[in-house]
Amino acid sequence: MDGSLSSPLNPAGSTDDSGTVVLALPKGRILGEVGPLLARAGIHPAPDYADEDSRRLRFETDDPALDVVRVRPFDVATFVAHGAAQIGVCGADVLMEFDYPEIYAPLDLGIGRCRVSVAEPAGTAGADDPARWSRVTVATKYPNIARRHFAARGVQAECVHLNGAMELAPSLGLSRLIVDLVQTGSTLAANGLVETETIAHVTSRLIVNRTALKTRPERIGAWIARLRTALASP
Ligand SMILES: Nc1ncnc2c1ncn2[C@@H]1O[C@H](COP(=O)(O)OP(=O)(O)OP(=O)(O)O)[C@@H](O)[C@H]1O
Numbered sequence: 001m002d003g004s005l006s007s008p009l010n011p012a013g014s015t016d017d018s019g020t021v022v023l024a025l026p027k028g029r030i031l032g033e034v035g036p037l038l039a040r041a042g043i044h045p046a047p048d049y050a051d052e053d054s055r056r057l058r059f060e061t062d063d064p065a066l067d068v069v070r071v072r073p074f075d076v077a078t079f080v081a082h083g084a085a086q087i088g089v090c091g092a093d094v095l096m097e098f099d100y101p102e103i104y105a106p107l108d109l110g111i112g113r114c115r116v117s118v119a120e121p122a123g124t125a126g127a128d129d130p131a132r133w134s135r136v137t138v139a140t141k142y143p144n145i146a147r148r149h150f151a152a153r154g155v156q157a158e159c160v161h162l163n164g165a166m167e168l169a170p171s172l173g174l175s176r177l178i179v180d181l182v183q184t185g186s187t188l189a190a191n192g193l194v195e196t197e198t199i200a201h202v203t204s205r206l207i208v209n210r211t212a213l214k215t216r217p218e219r220i221g222a223w224i225a226r227l228r229t230a231l232a233s234p
């Protein structure tokens with residue numbers, strides 16, 4: 001990523017005028033798992049932060065120096081990388097895909113457990129030797145992860161970028177393989193696919209804007225410490 005993250009749009013990853021620290025949380029499945037951890041860390045956002053029907057996007061907490069914003073999971077990393085939010089909660093899958101140098105991920109939160117995997121139709125799995133492919137078509141929300149994975153063995157991945165329903169792609173002729181998240185495997189099974197390789201195991205991480213941590217070490221460091229303590233407590 002270029003140096004534009006810390007300047008000139010948002011010098012030093014600064015906050016809004018009030019100096020409030022902004023915590024970016026992903027809407028969707030992770031939000032429910034984050035709630036108890038926040039409570040253990042003594043962070044109590046306005047109750048409607050967890051109500052996905054609420055049209056509000058920014059929520060105050062019981063600490064006037066901390067606000068929560070609720071954004072799409074991939075966008076948490078973008079907000080934090082640009083210093084628009086100073087801390088956030090983000091899946092390791094998103095960090096792997098974008099590899100933002102401005103993001104520091106000090107804590108594994110142990111939630112949102114799943115894996116990034118390669119899958120293909122049960123009927124073709126094992127039909128030929130992937131080591132002999134020179135190229136392969138892949139439908140995925142993770143083109144960088146997919147390309148890196150196949151490039152490491154000399155195979156060129158031609159990626160079709162989808163935002164969801166990857167599992168449909170092979171049967172509709174869009175790709176031979178998919179690279180997607182798998183947890184129970186039920187989505188793959190329901191669509192006639194089998195997992196052929198695990199690329200990475202995934203959990204959600206606490207992420208921090210590096211510049212914000214450098215310029216406001218006490219404030220940001222204190223939030224990291226509180227979340228670390230909360231993780232260690234039952
Ligand atoms: N099946 C799963 N089991 C456990 N964790 C998952 C699973 N699917 C996704 N995750 C984790 O949760 C994060 C958010 O996934 P989620 O499915 O809520 O977002 P999404 O629906 O892809 O987002 P968007 O609304 O932007 O399309 C992922 O980045 C990943 O870290």
Ligand SMILES: O=P(O)(O)OC[C@H]1O[C@H](OP(=O)(O)OP(=O)(O)O)[C@H](O)[C@@H]1O
Nearest residue numbers: 164165180181182183184185186187188
């Ligand atoms: O192995 P499983 O337990 O079946 O979970 C895997 C599914 O979960 C995720 O989708 P999600 O439910 O978030 O839907 P979306 O990608 O369409 O948002 C992922 O993209 C898979 O489709």
